Amino acid sequence: MGVIDRIGIEHPVVQAGMGGGIAAGMLAGAVSAAGGLGTVGILPPKKFENELDLAYEQSGGRPIAANLLVPFTTRAHVEAIARSKARVVTLHGGFDSRLVEQLQEDQACVLATVGTVDEARQALAGGADGLVVQGIEAGGHLVGVEPALEALRRIHDATRSNDLLVAGGIATAADSRQALEAGAAAVVAGTRFLLTAECGAHEAYKQRVIAADRTFETMLFSMGWPMRHRVIPNAATDRWCRDDPHGPRAIRRLASLTSGMRHLPMTIADRFAMTQTPAIPFFGPAAPLAGMPERLVDATALYAGETALRIQSVVPAAVAVRELAGVP
């Protein structure tokens, strides 16, 4: 039985985990209630557990997933998942076979996000139950290096796995159909669900994404977590990415020295984000959430994928699920 049948969802539509409160319990619960698979993004452990509980409650008892960013994952996150009703875990930002083993001991089905054949082979050999193949058009942090459907074909040819989900470029029923016809077991969408009523992002962030006319890959928001990410422009990127979209070399070098900071508790990283201004080039990975000061929309990362250019409105999550599933 394929991994999506084992999970037992009505539509092969997965809402991507989006950490720090962007995809929390309300969004994940609404997606699962509508027959997709909702995913709670990583948060500090206690909050993570509360949001997983909320997601399950909102879903009406349907399957829900938890997302872990591997560099930030602690034992307390694994224990929070074990106590919750999430029995699907998606991993991103690295791979750790011991983590997979621990999650599977707690009966979780583990999907690893990959962008290349080497990463796919490593994750399958390391025990992953399936893979999320991310394309370079995806929003947020990137392992993707080529368009999603090309990566899917390449990874399928190399691994012969049928448990491959596709992330990147999914915003309509036609996108989903194309991915499923290309052999994907399910589609994973982030930007489409960023632009939903239940998503925890700041309203001004959502409106900026709708109005955006380009996205680009950068390293600007890398303090504490140096990894490529796709964003839309704001005052911070206008100021610091003019000559090089990745940001000034000195800032990137500084960021690479701060990768040890990822072991700081996530609450400290959030507090750090609140102090950011476009003029001081010291930018961490946190994105602006509802309830934060609106000025942060110009000082923090506005993650979005290339589908931002094709999405025109914020809709209820259930509408987005039906749209992607191609059901009226």
Ligand SMILES: Cc1cc2nc3c(=O)[nH]c(=O)nc-3n(C[C@H](O)[C@H](O)[C@H](O)COP(=O)(O)O)c2cc1C
């Ligand atoms: C706002 C935003 C935040 C994201 N945060 C995470 C995250 O915390 N964990 C993760 O696995 N992926 C994250 N991603 C990437 C998604 O998992 C997924 O690969 C991507 O959204 C797919 O491309 P799309 O945005 O074109 O749908 C994020 C994406 C966006 C747009």
